[in-house]
Amino acid sequence: MKKLKIKYVLSFFMMASIFISLLSSCSNDDSNNTVGPLAIKSVSKAVEGTLTPTDIGYPANMYIIQGSGFIGVQKIYFNDVDTYFNPTLVTDSAIFVTIDIDTPYENASSELKVVTQNGTVTYHFVIAPPAPILKSYNPINAAAGDVVTIYGSFFLDPIVTFGTTPATIVSHTIEQIQVKVPAGANDTYPTVTTISGSATGNVAVGTAIYDDIFYGIDGVGGWGISNTNIENTVASEVAQGVKAIKVDITSWSGFQIDMWANGGHPVPANATGIRFQMKLKADAKVRVIVGGDWGHQVWFDITTEYATYVVKWSDLGLTGPPATIGSIVYGSDGTDTTFYIDNIGFAL
Known part of the structure; x- marks a missing residue:
């Protein structure tokens, strides 16, 4: 016989413990055949310990509806969604029910409705979305x-x-x-x-070099590149905002951003390095050269999924941020590929 996973066993006993506790709190005159006036008094999340009433519920979580007159429950609705319940977990004074994971939370009625053979009762109850x-x-x-x-x-x-x-x-x-x-x-x-x-957010205000547009640069160029597209609006090719840089590049070539004018691009005094988000058409290595310092090439293993990378000042042989930077080069290894680059700026 298959063994139940321990987390499900614990969940079962937790629910049973709460259910028995609720039953024992009823008076000796109560029984499952006694039907009180139909009413919802409170709703609480099904957890061990003292039950705390709430008017906010989360999909895929179990709640206890407390009140009276619940014998003969026929339907339970959260925001007008017909919600499954186990009739063996219903007494005259309590209902255990799990909010359906697909229950809507936007532009909804914010209403819990219990329908019994003796009538219907409603209760103000908000379905919360997942965390933002x-x-x-x-x-x-x-x-x-x-x-x-x-x-x-x-x-x-x-x-x-x-x-x-x-x-x-x-x-x-x-x-x-x-x-x-x-x-x-x-x-x-x-x-x-x-x-x-x-x-x-993980990007600080005022730290961008490229964010749908370039800030404070002379121009872009390089060698072995084609189809340089900085007006990209394909959602799957964008990490930040609505546009990204797309560059088709041959092996051992480079895409260069120049910032030499006016003494270079200012670097925030509290910056810890240069950040960027990047992915490739196929997994490969990419080297980053900052300020024309080819003696400190920083290599990254880039995949086909966007990730955030940081060139730390120590990677460039520096002990702290320079006053300015003059260029950034993204160089390919021995692979013909496509660069997708976004969200270039300074890490704080």
Whole structure:
């Protein structure tokens, strides 16, 4: 006979323990054949210990509906979704039910409904989304008062801060937020908070060299390259914002970003290195050369999935950030391939 996995055994006994506790809390005059007036008094997450009433529930989690008159339950709805329940986990005063994972949370009724053979009762109950996901935002080099767009998921009734400073939301959908950058936001990170949690971006305001557009450069070029496309809008080829750099490149060739004018591109005094996101058409090695220093080539193993890489100052033989940088070269190894490069800037 197959053995049950321990986590399911523990979950079963936890549920049974709570169920028995609820039964024992009923008076001696109660029985499963006694039907009280139909009412929902509270909803609590099914956890061991003291049950804490809540008006917010999360899909795929079990909750206990407490009240009376539940004998003969026929249907349970969360946000109008017909939700499965086990009739053996129903008494006159309690129902154990798991919220369906596909229960909607946006533009929903925020209503729990229990239908019995003796009537129907409703209860205000909000279905929360998963915790927010902050994928990217742009423009990164935004000044106070500029409107930036934050991209991600599960932005239900969001609050946005830059560092600890609240920001004014202009508009939002479940996947995008347009927000005004507050004063003093430079070098801070945006955070989106909902009833389900918080998510913070990993790129600081004002640290971009390339973010859908280039900042403070002379131009791009190189050798052995073709099809240099910085207006890319194919979602699968973009890591940050809505555009990325796409370069078809031959073996042992290089894509170069020049920043020599006006003494070079200024480097933030608190920068720890140069960051970028990159992927290739096929796994290969890529070398990065900064400021024309071919004596300190930094090699990375790049895959077909976007990842974030950092050239640390120590990789370049430096003990701290230089005042400026004049160029960045992305060089191929012995493979003809395609570079996808995005979100170039400074790591703090």
